[in-house]
Amino acid sequence: NAGVTQTPKFRVLKTGQSMTLLCAQDMNHEYMYWYRQDPGMGLRLIHYSVGEGTTAKGEVPDGYNVSRLKKQNFLLGLESAAPSQTSVYFCASSYNHEQFFGPGTRLTVL
Amino acid sequence: EDQVTQSPEALRLQEGESSSLNCSYTVSGLRGLFWYRQDPGKGPEFLFTLYSAGEEKEKERLKATLTKKESFLHITAPKPEDSATYLCAVQGLNNDMRFGAGTRLTVKP
Numbered sequence: 001n002a003g004v005t006q007t008p009k010f011r012v013l014k015t016g017q018s019m020t021l022l023c024a025q026d027m028n029h030e031y032m033y034w035y036r037q038d039p040g041m042g043l044r045l046i047h048y049s050v051g052e053g054t055t056a057k058g059e060v061p062d063g064y065n066v067s068r069l070k071k072q073n074f075l076l077g078l079e080s081a082a083p084s085q086t087s088v089y090f091c092a093s094s095y096n097h098e099q100f101f102g103p104g105t106r107l108t109v110l
Numbered sequence: 111e112d113q114v115t116q117s118p119e120a121l122r123l124q125e126g127e128s129s130s131l132n133c134s135y136t137v138s139g140l141r142g143l144f145w146y147r148q149d150p151g152k153g154p155e156f157l158f159t160l161y162s163a164g165e166e167k168e169k170e171r172l173k174a175t176l177t178k179k180e181s182f183l184h185i186t187a188p189k190p191e192d193s194a195t196y197l198c199a200v201q202g203l204n205n206d207m208r209f210g211a212g213t214r215l216t217v218k219p
Contacts, residue, residue: 004153033207035209040211041211042114042116042197042209042210042211042212043154043197043199043209044209045206045207045208045209048205048206048207050205056205058206058207059206059208090153090154092153097141097142097144097159097201098156098159099144099146099154099156099207100156101153101154101155102153103152103153104151104152104153
């Protein structure tokens, strides 16, 4: 089992560019989450999904969109990147309240 | 609005020196309170889930307790390999997850 994987691991964007972060899990979990982690602020929930075809907003959803077309994948999109979106992004999936996290994507927006 | 506050921000201990980390929370209906460990450059790793006041859970040198307003992570006789950032999170009735900023623990040999 690979667990939760994230693609890419690192990315540098220019302001205004778009990109998609991919999260994949092979544990057949219903729930999936996208977080961002900034120094001194802990993890903040961006969007989450309680099952295939469903998504919901978290604490900081502005500037991001998500899709859950397949149960095993959860995509996070940035349509027009801004320097404020420079962060480390973590994906997680959960079963019975226990969350399993991916290794993270470090994104820099110049 | 759900809130989680962790203290202290950083804690330095000598090997074998026991201590506690605090997590204070406000939430509209608690589904669960979670403790995670995070090593530098890695994703958080699940430690415990607590569901109701009075509940306790243990794992090796760690013990988590829960009241209606706060949770404690007690570390007994810590070792250098316990050095990490410890994160607390709560999940309310709306399924939203709210994390604290974490406590960075350093255990010196």
